[in-house]
Amino acid sequence: MKVYSIFKSIQGEGLTIGAPTAFIRTSGCPLRCTYCDTPQAFDKGEQMTIEIIMAKVAKLKCTHVCLTGGEPLAQKDSPRLLKKLLDDGYQVVLETNGAMPLDDMPCVENLTISMDIKCPSSGESEKMLFQNIELLGPTDQLKFIIVDDADYSYAKEVIEKYSPKCEIILTPVGGKNLKSLAEKVLKDGLDVRVLPQLHKFIWGDEDNR
Numbered sequence: 001m002k003v004y005s006i007f008k009s010i011q012g013e014g015l016t017i018g019a020p021t022a023f024i025r026t027s028g029c030p031l032r033c034t035y036c037d038t039p040q041a042f043d044k045g046e047q048m049t050i051e052i053i054m055a056k057v058a059k060l061k062c063t064h065v066c067l068t069g070g071e072p073l074a075q076k077d078s079p080r081l082l083k084k085l086l087d088d089g090y091q092v093v094l095e096t097n098g099a100m101p102l103d104d105m106p107c108v109e110n111l112t113i114s115m116d117i118k119c120p121s122s123g124e125s126e127k128m129l130f131q132n133i134e135l136l137g138p139t140d141q142l143k144f145i146i147v148d149d150a151d152y153s154y155a156k157e158v159i160e161k162y163s164p165k166c167e168i169i170l171t172p173v174g175g176k177n178l179k180s181l182a183e184k185v186l187k188d189g190l191d192v193r194v195l196p197q198l199h200k201f202i203w204g205d206e207d208n209r
């Protein structure tokens, strides 16, 4: 499969925030979000076998592994890689963009799926596959990046309409300006988590390897 980079960092997002993590960033993504912070992964990268990827991950000596992109599910070998990582005892998160069908994935137990729903300001909200939401369970997470009030209202509507059974995470674009989003969530009594992008606090935009 085509991989842009494999590196060790602190997980900056989601429910494993703060954990030292081995990241596998695949190349390629079918979306072009306006605020994308990893455009470098759209077409660069190198072909690697699953065995080579596993060896590189093992050298990083992390319990947590995050398969991210780009868009991992744009590559046909991602489910096989996920199964191998889980079989080898890693705690694995798959980050996916909400536009890829999750029902095509073979059943992979113990995997945490972290799925985005792209809000209107991304320019890609019409590509979301909302039927994916019902496939997410209590150990999965649904993430919304919020740019403005229209995005916040959209996220609220989606949450109300689909009643996700997983954890719901709202993060401000850029990952740092949490106050107004936190105040809206408290005022509206939403049962969600407001989370930063921790890596942006630690390294600014330098850590998008």
Ligand code: SF4
Pocket: 029, 030, 031, 032, 033, 035, 036, 037, 038, 039, 069, 070, 071, 097
């Ligand atoms: S889905 Fe992710 S990688 Fe793809 S364009 Fe959007 S932000 Fe970038």
